[in-house]
Amino acid sequence: MPDKLYVIVESNGGEIRSVSREVLSAARGIAGELGLTAAAVATNADAASEAAKYVTHVVHLTNAGLIPTPLPEDAAVVLAGSSPLARDLLPYLAAASAGCYLGDCTALRVEAGVLVAERPMLGGKAAGTFAFEPDRPIVVSVRAHVFAASDPPGVSGEIIEQAAVESKGIEVLSSDRAAEDRRVDxxxxxxxxxxxxxxxxxxxxxxxxxxxxxxxxxxxxxxxxxxxxxxxxxxxxxxxxxxxxxxxxxxxxxxxxxxxxxxxxxxxxxxxxxxxxxxxxxxxxxxxxxxxxxxxxxxxxxxxxxxxxxxxx
Amino acid sequence: MDFAYTEEQKFFQKVVADMVEKVVEPKAEALDESDDFDHDLFREVGGLGYYGLRYPEDVGGMDVDTQTFAIFIEEMAHGSFGFATAAMMQCLMGTHFLHRFGSEDIIERLFKPAIRGEKISCIAFTEETSGSDITGTRTIAKQDGDEWILNGKKMWITNGPIADFVTVLATTDPALKTKGLNFFLVEKGMEGFTYGQVLHKLGARGTVTGEIIFNDVRLPADHLLGEEVNKGMEYMQEVLEEIRLMTAALALGLARAALEDAREYARVREAFGKVIGKYQLIRSKFGECWTEFEAAKLLVQKVAWMIQNKIPCGNEAAMAKMFATEMCLKAVDEATRIYGGNAFAQEYPVQRYFRDARFLLYGGGTHEVLKNFLGSRYIGRL
Amino acid sequence: MKILVFVKQVPDTEALVEALDDSSLKVEEKFEMSFFDTLAVEEALRLKEKHGGTVTAVTVGPERAGEVLRTCLALGADSVFRIWDEALAPVVTDVFTDSLSVARVLAAVAKHLGFDLILCGKQALDDDAAAVGVMTAALLEIPFVTAVTSVKAEEGSIRVKQKRDGAEREIKCELPALLSAEKGLNEPRQPQVMKVMKAARAKIDAMDLAALKIQADAIISTVKPVSFTVPDKARSISIIEGEPADAAAELVRRLREERQAL
Known part of the structure; x- marks a missing residue:
């Protein structure tokens, strides 16, 4: 029985990204309203131990490639902050588990015991409120500053190390930080x-x-x-x-x-x-x-x- | 009866509108400012195949129906009126008589490259003493053995000074009036063919308009464009309806550009605390212009249908040209009123539309001539 | 190389949107091919011109969506397929698309037609979801790279560039694979009139779910819009006071928190 709400924690050299911290900060509250346990997935040991101050269950994926492991079987909800990585990862996870996916949400809340999200539509000309098909994993990313970051509540969660599934067919040949800015028309x-x-x-x-x-x-x-x-x-x-x-x-x-x-x-x-x-x-x-x-x-x-x-x- | 565009026409309209928006419209302001011919743009649009729209496939054309061709002209005028007049010259008047009567050599050497956009064509009607009244034509062609010798001067010739070849209206004898007219092909570089003064225009800028002069220009026999001598007036009548229809299509495109700009402005511009589009006097302008636009469009569609079905439509074509032009003149006028003082500033295209629209009064016949013509047709012989 | 391009017809960026009430939206009937998809089509044609092969364009949508396929034909695609079925009507509407349902259909199409490479736009200009491409790759279990700015085909693989977080990465990707196109990838061409007229007359066939062996009950809307708002167009200014440094910091905060614009 899926009973967990996972937060995907992105980090930069062990430092949790601010949008991930915001989502972590909101995770316990949302999980509580849904009757789920808040948990997290991190790809860095430092980030994992920091995440463990927010939630009781943290999966530390070692050797994570471009697309990490499939959705944990006990995941009822997966939350992440909007980011290029989230845009690759979340739809992938949702499709692989026949889940519901909505990205870049501008609001996320629990109404009558179920998750409800808001996001712009039609190129920003309108905004919609969205509901999710029940009994499927829900995979959602929210934009920065939708939730406020807060200090850890002081739990000390358990950290489970797990090896990531190797991504196949993709090899990053080079990554150039100093690349010129992309200028467009x-x-x-x-x-x-x-x-x-x-x-x-x-x-x-x-x-x-x-x-x-x-x-x-x-x-x-x-x-x-x-x-x-x-x-x-x-x-x-x-x-x-x-x-x-x-x-x-x-x-x-x-x-x-x-x-x-x-x-x-x-x-x-x-x-x-x-x-x-x-x-x-x-x-x-x-x-x-x-x-x-x-x-x-x-x-x-x-x-x-x-x-x-x-x-x- | 069916007033809707066919699925093919709808798709064509969409593709052309997109091409015009991306390729032509960005050049419109510069064309107006410089009043110079944009060779790159001319080749680019030609390279896509548009100048061959109304010609059959065996000579490299697209063989589209008259309504589809009118859609092209309307969309071009919507993007750049000046460039649209150059394109219309190339698609229609500048190449028509070559296709109709040209020898194999002329088709291969001049016509086909022209519809690919590689050669520039034009037609020369107007002279000092003749405009809408072509019986005043004084450019003279004298037969000399198999050849012809051409003398005279043509004015107001769109693309004349830059054309690779010109279709010239000339008479074998001014006393024969309409029964002495012929079309001749003159090529750039022929001895005795020179350019005179280049004219600077109020509107429809972006073409090189000016005088061309013939001084004992010697033409080979196949440069008489016609099966028989002195049948030029008949040949002219064959294409006059289409020229007038396409002039009406130019008016539709220009009017639409003006009304759309005015609408955009009326949605944003505020006066006395609200956007001006909320005022009834402004709305009334759109109410009238929109109605007249639709009426003009119906006339264009009807005449296109008549030409396509080979139904004589000299009267209707004249009406379409005149009505669409008057509609357009009113639309550009109202658009400038909606723009207020800003219409006087060169920063806004609306002043360009206002100037461009004046071209329509003369192209395809002045309204004084057309009204007289239609009135006499209606009253009948007295 | 056998290339599939996924394209979507979306409301024109200038189409007016109106909320009839809080649960129905009306979009002006002006449609176009999503901008990023035009880049994908262009890249497919360039790959074909350079390396040979075929380009097949696919869309999921009602009859009016056939127009974007005509555009693909006019540009030079070898064949096109429009997928539609009554069962899809609730999940592909004028205002919203259920990404997973469409990805299921497209994955089935890809299996049905066979392919070496799939190209699509980075995201559709209406919902900006950026989900269908990735989901299709997941269902097909093939590698994918999103938002590529350069594509180079090699024997059995493809080399692409991707800008992300201020860095440019060069990635080698084994075929078959899926790539999504980012701005700057290329400059789409204008179609030749000859091909436009041919495309205008072409019959665009529709395939239904049965033809793809998809059970209708596999199509359910996983995400459902329940209400809409159309924001007021009139802007009302908030002047931010203070010394430049303070005002700038406050502006950044408000752009982030109030508008999620940064």
């Missing part, structure tokens, strides 16, 4: 960082480039640099980067308008962005009427501070 960015006249010179776009690189590293997503018509006309940036009515229309998940006043020309090009952040020194700039978050200030001070904040967060 402005229409393809998951995040677009766009600059305007408020950056004061073409050279100052370096601060935007740095922010873009930092965001690419932090999120693993595709990040593009964009520009307002004014700076394209001034030949600070190439036409390919122009966002707006006579340039390109963009629909990123997150859009930064930096030193862009917000002419309707520009607004028409960003109408489909999900979240818009405006940074401008003029508190009356029209861009603030079309943004979700705003900082009034000099872009050349705010952007380096933002880059630092993302690096240290």
């Amino acid at each position: 402005v229409t393809e960015g998951d995040i677009v960082v766009a600059g305007g006249r408020g950056l004061k010179s073409a050279d100052n776009f370096a601060v935007l480039e740095e922010l873009a690189g930092t965001l690419a590293n932090a999120t693993g997503g595709a990040v593009a640099v964009g520009a307002s018509r004014a700076v394209v006309d001034a030949k600070w940036r190439p036409y390919e980067e122009q966002v707006g009515k006579s340039g390109k229309s963009v629909a990123p998940k997150l859009y930064f308008a930096v030193g862009i006043s917000g002419q309707i020309h520009h607004i028409l090009g960003i109408d489909r962005a999900q979240v818009v952040v405006a940074i401008n020194s003029d508190p009356d700039a029209p861009i603030f009427k079309y943004a979700d978050y705003g900082i009034v200030g000099d872009a050349l001070q705010v952007i380096p501070a933002l880059t630092e904040a993302i690096k240290s967060a």
Whole structure:
């Protein structure tokens, strides 16, 4: 009888990733409401002993390859934080065990004794609440900051070592940390960082480039640099980067308008962005009427501070 | 009766719209700004096979029906009106008479490369003294043994100054009026064939429009495009309906671009605390323009159907051209009103649509001429 | 090389979405091939052009989804299959797709047709689930690499590049395998009109579950949407005050916690 809720614990050199810690922190509460026991799977000894402070049962998979062992037989629920690894692993586990899978959830709770999740649909144009088919394993990943991280409650769980099943047919030949940032067309960015006249010179776009690189590293997503018509006309940036009515229309998940006043020309090009952040020194700039978050200030001070904040967060 | 596009037409429309959005539209603003011909774009679209749409497969064409061809023209005009006029020239007027009457040599050497986008073609009607009234044609062709000698000057020739070959309307004797007209093929590099002034246009920019001059240009016998001498007017009538229909299709595409832009603007622009799309006076503009657009589209579909089924439609084709053009002129006007002061700024394409639309008044016959023609047809002989 | 490409028809990114009530969503009837799938099709065609073989495109969807297969034919696919069955209607709707059900169907198709390589998009642009490809590989018990940015075929194996967590990995993968396409993999071509017209006339056959020997009761919706909301389009600004460093840190926190945008 499956009676456990497993948390997949991702770690970086023994350090538990923050999103995994958030899920670990919520695991006991959710497991309790479902009448399950919280447990964890880790691939690193240090991470396993840290996880054992949150839950009573920890499987330490040794020699884990790209795709570790199948779902434990006693798993009723598997939770993980959203990550590229989770996107590979979770659907795999769910399919192999005929389970229910929902990834990248923005809320997860127990209602009337069963799990209920929320996530965006239709490219963010709508959001849905989802139920799971009963009597099957449920495999779910949740995004960062859906749950709050908390200090371990001080249990000391048992750690069971288990050898991972070897992944077949896949061999990583090289892994290059210093690989160049993946730059994509402005229409393809998951995040677009766009600059305007408020950056004061073409050279100052370096601060935007740095922010873009930092965001690419932090999120693993595709990040593009964009520009307002004014700076394209001034030949600070190439036409390919122009966002707006006579340039390109963009629909990123997150859009930064930096030193862009917000002419309707520009607004028409960003109408489909999900979240818009405006940074401008003029508190009356029209861009603030079309943004979700705003900082009034000099872009050349705010952007380096933002880059630092993302690096240290 | 069936007003729906066939499944094939629907699929074709989708593919063309996608191609135009990705390949043509990104170039539209630069074409308008420079008023220069984009050779790469011209070759790229030709390389995909679009210039051969209306020709049979045995000469490398696609053999599509008239409605499908109209869909192509409409979608092109939706992306870049200037480039659409160049493409229409290449697909239709610039190549039609070569296909109809060209020798094997002309087909292989000029026509086939043209529909692949490798050679640029054009047609030359207009002169100083003739526009919609082609009886004023003064360019003269004199027979000399087997050959022809051409003299004269043509104006307002789309792609004239860059064309690899030109189909030229000329008369054997001005006194014969319409009964002396013929089409001749003139090739770039022929002795006595030169270019005059290049004209700078208000709209439909992105083509090189200008004068071409013939000074004792000697043409071989097979460069008379026609089975018989002095039948040019008859040959012209064969294709005039189609030219007018496609001009109407240009109007549909341009009007749609203007209305879509205006709608996008009306959804976002705020005035007095709400988006302007919530005001009745703005909605009323869309109500009228949308209705007139649909009416123009119906006329286009009807004329396409008539041409396809070889039903004479000189009257209906003139009506379609005129009605679609007037509809388009109103749509671009209302679009600029919706844009308010921003319509005056070059940053927004809406001012380009406004300028482009004026082209439609002259291409395919002025409305003064067409109304007079239709009125006289309706009243009958007096 | 025998290549299968899985494609999906999704609502156009500009299609309007409206909540009729809290349990039904209406999507404007404008559809297109999911962007990442266009990259997969292009890569399949390039592999075929370089190494020979065949490209077969497959979709699971109602009749209107046949259009994306026509597009594949126009681009140069050798054959296409549309899989549909009444039993699939509840699990593949305009607004939601049950990943496991579709993966089961696709795994059966792959076994039925045979293959050396399967290509698909990294995720579909409507649900962004990124699940069907991985699940199909799991059911077929073949190796897979997701979100590849470069593909090179070798004898009996394939070498790909994948960007992840700021590092670029080069991976060797034995065939048969499944790869999913990431942005930057290639620049999709425009179809030749000749092929467009042929594709426009092609009859797109549908295969049902019986043809694939799938029991209808194997298709159940494992995950079910029960209610929907459509967020208000109007934005309302939150101005974040403070010195640049403090404001920046607060912005990062709120983007993460309130919008899960970072």
